Amino acid sequence: MKILVLGGGFAGVEATIxxxxxxxxxxxxxxxxxxxIYPVSIWIPVGKRSFEDTKLNLFDLQKKHGFNLVIEKITKIDIENQQIVTNKTIHEYDYLFIGLGMSxxxxxGMEHTHSICGKPRESITIKNELEKLVTKGSGSINVGFGGNPKDPTSTTVRGGPAFELLFNISHYLNKKGLRDKFKLTFFAPMAEPGKRMGRKAYKNMDSFFEHYHVNTHFGKKIKEFTKNxxxxxxxxQLDSDLTLFISGGDGMNLIKNTSLPQNETGFVKINELCRVENKDNVYVIGDAAAIINHPWAAKQGHIAEVMADVSTYNFHNTIIASGKRKSYWEKLHIICVMDSGDGAAFVMRTAKxxxxxxxxxxxxxxxxxxxxxxxxxKMKRMFRIPGM
Incomplete structure (x- = not known):
């Protein structure tokens, strides 16, 4: 039996383990x-964490857990022939777990922006650009996030890291004695950014903006970004010496170019077992999956690991002919520690x-x-607390 897991992020690594x-x-x-480890990459730009310390080596994980590891770029997912084509070879499978991310x-003009949720090394670019402004001694920094117009539920919005990066930058500039020399603005096209965290959390955001002396610019669709x-x-317009922007999520072309059932934004339709309908041997977990029936939910690393746990449990019980099953719907919730550099806020939201x-x-x-x-x-150096 050949089992392939695609993607070395939260979903793929957890499913493999x-x-x-x-x-x-x-x-x-x-x-x-x-x-x-994206949740702690917010500290790379402000010098509180190194890029190397934010990585977890997959070869080290391989040695600890005993899985096979292939470092290749996937170029095609061939569902009909049960094959994964890479830049080097073709891999056949009997069962497939897709834990890829999203576009x-x-x-x-988005090339004039940088994202803390983009490719890992963008965190270093942000650090370098921020240091240039600090050396200059003043400037305008705009931090924001957007959504996907094709996604009415907005589950592809990823705003938390934008808030965290913004507050960390404010704290960083304050420690440098330069906070009054910089204008910090948080922007978003929606009228109530952060509302997904819950009404209570959203109302409390005003106190964070006030405490960190942040201007806001909400409710206007973004036409374009330019260099300044x-x-x-x-x-x-908002003048900007540095624009940090997390765009709304969209399905990857790699997945859009398959026969897998997809919603209007290119995310794969799955059932509550994390299995693709009418494809008993394909599970999709993490950002690549469409979250349905829970319009308040959001895609997080935590949810990716929940889906990895649910999908592998259901797969195993199918193989051993057990009737036991789990639903990822029952475990859906937003949870985060929203860091601000000198403190944080614990945020949790469920359906109730x-x-x-x-x-x-x-x-x-x-x-x-x-x-x-x-x-x-993850490296088995200490006990894993369930749910964390």
Missing amino acids: KLRKYGYNVTLISDRDYMF KVYIK AITFIDNT KEIMIPLPIVGHWLKKGWGWYYKQS
Whole structure:
């Protein structure tokens, strides 16, 4: 039995580890030889974390967990012939777990922006650009995020890292004694950015903006980005020496060019078992999957790992002819420690409740501790706490 897992991120790595725990021989295919821990990459631009320390080497994970590892670029997913084509060879499979990420909605001039949720090395670019402005001694920095017009539920919006990066930059400039020399603005095309975290959390964002002396610019569609400005649909502009923007998610062309069932944004339709309908041997997990029936939900690394756990559990019980099954719908919730450089806020949302707890000082160390714990637990150096 040949089992392939595609993608070396949260979903793919967790699925691979879980399949090994069930005793299966599994091959992970990734175009990078490391997993990038995006939730803590917010500290790279402000010098609190190195790029190397934000990586988890896949070859080290391979040695610990005993899976097969292939570092190749996937060029085609051939569902009909049960083959994965890469830049080097063709891999056949009996069962497939797709844990790939997502693309970004393109807005004119987006090459003039940088994203903390883009390719890993963009975090270093942001650091370098920020240091240039610090050396200059003043400037305008605009941080924001957008959505996908084709996605009415907005589950492809990823705003949390934008808030975190913004507040961390404010704290960083304050420590440099330059905060009053910079204009920081948070922008978004939607009227109520951050509302997905819950009404309570959204209302509390005003206090964060006030505390970190951040201007806001909401409710206007972005027309284009230029080297020194952001232009909106009404032709008004925000001057910008540095624009940091997380665009809305879109399905990858790699997946759009398959026969897999997809929604209007190119994400794969799955059932609550994380299995593709009418494809008993294909599971899709993480960002590549369409989240349905939960319009308040959002794509997070945490949800990717939940889906990895659910899909491998269901796969295993199918193989051993057990009737036991899990639903990822039952485990859906938003959870994050929104770091601000000198503190944080704990945010949690489910279908029935919303929680936001300010955590001055200790919250920052709590998130730093999670980053350390995540790497150590994945490498089997300490006990893995269920659900974390």
